[in-house]
Amino acid sequence: MSTTTTIVTRGDRTARRSSRRVEPIYYLFLLPTLLLFTLAITLPGVIGIFFSFTDSIGIGDWSFNGVTNYIAIFSDPAVLQSYLFTFGFSIATVIVVNVVAFLLAVGLTSRIRFKTGLRTIFVIPMVISGIIIAYVFNFLFSNSLPAAGAATGIPWLETSLLANPDLAWIAIVIVTAWQAVPGTLLIYIAGLLSVPGEVYEAASIDGANKSQQLLRITVPLVAGYVVINIILGFKGFLNAYDIIIGLTNGGPGTSTRSVAMTIIAGFNGGDYAYQMANATIFFIVAILISLLQLSMTRGRNAL
Numbered sequence: 001m002s003t004t005t006t007i008v009t010r011g012d013r014t015a016r017r018s019s020r021r022v023e024p025i026y027y028l029f030l031l032p033t034l035l036l037f038t039l040a041i042t043l044p045g046v047i048g049i050f051f052s053f054t055d056s057i058g059i060g061d062w063s064f065n066g067v068t069n070y071i072a073i074f075s076d077p078a079v080l081q082s083y084l085f086t087f088g089f090s091i092a093t094v095i096v097v098n099v100v101a102f103l104l105a106v107g108l109t110s111r112i113r114f115k116t117g118l119r120t121i122f123v124i125p126m127v128i129s130g131i132i133i134a135y136v137f138n139f140l141f142s143n144s145l146p147a148a149g150a151a152t153g154i155p156w157l158e159t160s161l162l163a164n165p166d167l168a169w170i171a172i173v174i175v176t177a178w179q180a181v182p183g184t185l186l187i188y189i190a191g192l193l194s195v196p197g198e199v200y201e202a203a204s205i206d207g208a209n210k211s212q213q214l215l216r217i218t219v220p221l222v223a224g225y226v227v228i229n230i231i232l233g234f235k236g237f238l239n240a241y242d243i244i245i246g247l248t249n250g251g252p253g254t255s256t257r258s259v260a261m262t263i264i265a266g267f268n269g270g271d272y273a274y275q276m277a278n279a280t281i282f283f284i285v286a287i288l289i290s291l292l293q294l295s296m297t298r299g300r301n302a303l
Contacts, residue, residue, distance in 0.1 A: 045283075048276045058272035069277035078254060079278060082262040085255070089169055089176075090237035096177045097184050098229055104181070105188035106214065119189070126182035134246020137175045138162065141247075165255040168248050172256060176243050180236070184229050191225035192218065231293040235286065 052069055056062035073079050104122060108115050125133070142160045149157025161171040195218065203213050219226075241260040244250065250257035250265075257265075259282050266275030 049280050051273050052277035052280050054273045056273040057270045058267065062273070065273075069274045070281070072274065073278055073281065078257075079259075079262060081254065082257050082259045085169065085257065086238055086240065086259045089172060089240065089256075089258070090234050092169075093173050093176050093180070093237050094230055094233045096173060097180045097233055098226065100177065101181045101184035101229070102188050102226075104185050105192055106218070108185075109189055109192045122185060123182040125179045128179070130179060130242040131246045133179055134175060134243045137171070137178075138247050141171055162248050163252060165252040168252060168256050172240075172244055172247055175247060176237065176240065179243070180233065184233060187225055187229055188222065191222040195221050227296050228293075231289070231296065235289055235293070238282075238286065238289075 051062070053064055053066060054062045055065050055068075108119050108122070112118075141162050146158050146160055149155070149159075161167050199217055199221075200213055203217055208216070239260055240258045241264075244256055244258055244261060248256045250261050259278070263275045263279050263282070266272070266278065
């Protein structure tokens with residue numbers, strides 16, 4: 001990219017005009033990415049929104065039915081339940097992930113031995129496939145823990161959490177958090193390492209103990225990282241799919257069926273246009289959350 005500067009003199013005033021000219025080579029490099037993005041994401045999205053106003057089942061003839069699909073969604077208890085579960089699960093998981101990750105980050109940035117090796121161990125879950133993690137924990141919840149409960153005589157441990165419609169979501173939160181903590185942990189470690197050591201030295205001289213330094217210095221200075229982790233985590237958990245498939249497959253019944261599972265199940269069950277309307281609503285929700293993220297992080301220089 002080249003910059004051209006022009007100086008214009010008017011009497012005793014000198015004005016400096018700067019114009020930027022983009023080299024054609026930049027457009028040449030941008031074109032393949034733009035084309036792939038359009039064909040793989042934008043175009044299918046537009047087509048999907050178009051069919052959400054029809055009665056299409058995915059193949060064959062179809063006709064327009066206006067906003068009938070959208071009206072039906074807001075009165076569909078199965079869809080509403082999936083939204084309720086997805087948002088409740090996302091909020092609970094965001095809280096668990098950020099609390100655990102922040103405490104681990106504080107420990108892994110303190111003066112302890114083998115902290116580099118411990119950081120490596122703690123980030124291992126983020127490189128393992130979610131579906132593999134889900135199947136492993138499915139075996140633990142369904143077989144190992146009930147067997148341990150029977151052997152130790154602990155009644156509440158003898159029954160699998162995955163078989164309880166009121167408690168299955170707890171197992172999903174635990175497994176999702178186990179995989180999500182490492183990514184959040186890395187961001188918190190970066191935030192904690194950016195805090196100048198002189199701040200803590202001054203606080204120690206003033207008589208502040210470790211707890212006071214954590215609450216009154218560390219937390220305020222990494223608040224930007226907290227906001228980013230909360231928003232990014234919440235957006236990611238809204239799309240929960242693979243871990244739920246591997247753990248409960250939406251059960252027992254439909255008690256743990258997420259919005260993503262509801263949409264995909266509808267595609268496979270002949271409700272293409274109906275679930276495209278559901279997907280469009282979910283897309284709008286994601287856009288609103290993105291705008292919330294921008295408004296909350298605007299002006300912060302955390303990253």
